[in-house]
Amino acid sequence: MNIKYEDMKINLPTKYVLDQIIESDRYKEDLVCKATQNIMKRLQMRSILVGDKHKQLIGDLCRVVINPWKDERSIVVHPGECGFGKTTAIIEIVKVITDASxxxxxxxxxxxxxxxKRMELELNGRAISFFSFYADSCLQRLPEYNRHVCSECKYFCEKKRARKEHSKYQVLLITHEQLLIRSLYGENLGELAYFVDGNGVKQKRTLMLIxxxxxxxxxxKLSENELYMLRQFLIKIGPESSLYGExxxxxxxxxxxxFAVGDLKDDYKIIDSLDPSYQLSDEMKRYYFQTYDGEDFAVLGLMTSFIRRGGVVQYKEFSSRWHGSGKIFTSDILHPDFNMKTVIxxxxxxxxxxxxxERYRILDIPRIRSFSNLAFYNCPDANLSRSKLASKKKIIDPETLISDIISDxxxxxxxxTYKDQEERFQTILGNRRLNEDIKFNVDHYGNIKGKHQYDNANQILLYGLNHKSDxxxxxxxxxxxxRVDFVKASPTKQDGRVYQHQGLQAIFESEMATDLIQGIMCYCQ
Structure with a gap:
């Protein structure tokens, strides 16, 4: 039995006004007002001017988190722009809720x-951080996780403390990685979903903020190295083990x-579900987490997803170490459904x-930034795809481009830009005597999230777009x-293969737009 695919139509998410999401609650309104005022004070202390729309945005956010919902199955998404005070808002709302309830x-x-770690500090003893490994907190100063060394470590580090004491804290801080691992293996949050309140009563956590x-x-993509490590793990399970057959x-x-890709050459093939009902046994999961020597614990869950849902396999020359199956891409959906009231x-x-x-509710909120003080320069054709590099069309030279831009x-x-182009720009900026009225910062795609050293930029140059593979x-x-089968189709003269299918084009353009806008919002405030 294989999963069937249809040429489905994908639409932009539906937006909902606040009254469509929340139930009114007079008692909760007191908490909303208190949280809103606390957030406003914190922002004003940082010299942030809060206008009427900004205040409305903060108030609506507090109501979404604090008030009961009309549909408890919903997952509400708050699309507040970067820089509106999101982290501050989360901290102050959580303080108000935990103190009142x-x-x-x-x-x-x-x-x-x-x-x-910043949130844990600001929540003043209300929260504990639960993470897999963090080099800055390792008392042995390990640069990366090592199962054997960590299991024999004599120190009572933050990681061990969190595993022993998480139930003592009303607020649990976890990483997106933990959400992914829990979803992949169908574990929900297990014991992490519970805590013991001040009266010694075991309570279930009921609110999740992402x-x-x-x-x-x-x-x-399952890497060749991780597939190799997975196979080594499986080989070690001998006939004497109850897990041998699995x-x-x-x-x-x-x-x-x-075997399915043995005849492919530099292209891909869609693999249908190998077994739609396949599930890992609980015994296999436990044994895997106790003994796996690889760095990425997601690999077995990803392989299970591939077995159950299918995916895409791309040809790659065989490794001398193990004849792996080239590049394997999973094609699954994991909604953050942990049986809690969830706000993203x-x-x-x-x-x-x-x-x-249908569970997602995108909150319709006011826009508070116009970006009128920001100038954009975009060179989308400067990409590093093989088709572009093989093209006879001349790519805009970075040195010429900068000289043209900086003159006035x-x-x-x-x-x-791309990581491969970053050093080139740094060299140009370091060797030329440029306009002294301009300060330059250069960084590459995938390396800017969480940084704030570019907040004062009033101009942004995008040299190439962050394309991923077809x-x-x-x-x-x-x-x-x-399902998009264009294995034998060649790229068009002007556009790549992603433009040959309407649904694929929509997905491509949505992902490109979200990456670009997130970058602009986060780093040019």
Missing amino acids: PEVGIVIAVERISDM DEKPQICLNQ ARQIERYLYEAN FDATAEIDLDYQD NHGEMFIL VYYVAKALSHGI
């Missing part, structure tokens, strides 16, 4: 452990994916096609139920 447990999920969009479309079955699926903070949710499920400009410019977008389309 000691029986209410809260989970806050963040992308970066550094953000987690800072930044979590991973919804699971289109991850391990051999997973191995057979790995080889099946490998995502500035670009309104144009993100991943929010297709002043202020601060942020240049965002195979990635095909896998993402497959996650949404759209």
Whole structure:
């Protein structure tokens, strides 16, 4: 039995006004007012001017988090622009809720452990950070996680303390990585979902706040190294083990994916579900987390997703170490459904096609920034794809481009480009005597999230766009139920293959737009 795909139509997410989401509650309104006032005071202390629309945005956010909802199954998404005071708002709202309702447990999920540590500090003993490994907190100063060394470590580090004492805290801080791992293995939050209140009563956490969009479309590439490590893990499970049959079955699926692409050359093939009902046993999960020596614990869950949902496989020359199956891309959907009232903070949710499920409620909020003081220079044709590099069309030279831009400009410019081009720009800016009225900063895609040293830029140069491979977008389309078979189709003269299919083009443009707008919002405030 294989999963069937139809040429589904993807639409922009529906927006909802506040009254469509929340129930009015007079008692809760007192808490809303208190939280709103606290947030306003914090922002004003940082010399941030808060206008009427900004105040409305903050008040509506407090109401969404604090008031009861009309549909408890909903997942509400707040698309507040970067810089409106999101982190401050989360901290102040949580303080108000925990002080007023000691029986209410809260989970806050963040992308970066550094953000987690900041929140833990500001929540003044209300919260504890639960993370897998953080080099800055390692008392042995390990640069990366090592299962053998960590298991024998004599120190009582923050990681061990969190695993022992998480139930003592009303607020639990976790990473997006933890959400992904829990979703992948169908574990929910387990014991992390509970805490013991001040009266010694065990309570379930009922509110989850997710800072930044979590991973919804699971289109991850399983690396050759991790597939090799997974196979080594499976080989070590011998006939004497009760897991022997399950391990051999997973191995057979790995080889099946490998054989399916044996005749491909530098292209891809969609693989239908190998077993739609396949599930890992609880015994296998426990054994895996106790003994796996690889760095990425998601790999077995990703392989299970591939077995159950199918995906995309791309040809790659065989490694001498193990005849792996080239590049494997999963094509699954993981909604952050942890049986809690869940609010996601995502500035670009309104144009993100991943929010297709009927449970999502994108809050309709006022815009508080115009970007009228920001100038954009865009060179989208300067990409590093093989088709572009093989093209005879001349790419705009960075040195010529900068010389043209700086002649009549002043202020601060942020240049965002590919990692391979960053050093080239740094060399140009370092060797030439440029306009002294302009300050330059250069960084590459994938390396700017969480940084704030570019906040004062009034000009941004985008040298190339952050394209991913065709195979990635095909896998993402497959996650949404759209099957795109253009293996034998050649690129058009002007556009790539992603423009040959309407649904694929929509997914491609949505992802490109969200990445670009997030970059502009976050780093040019």
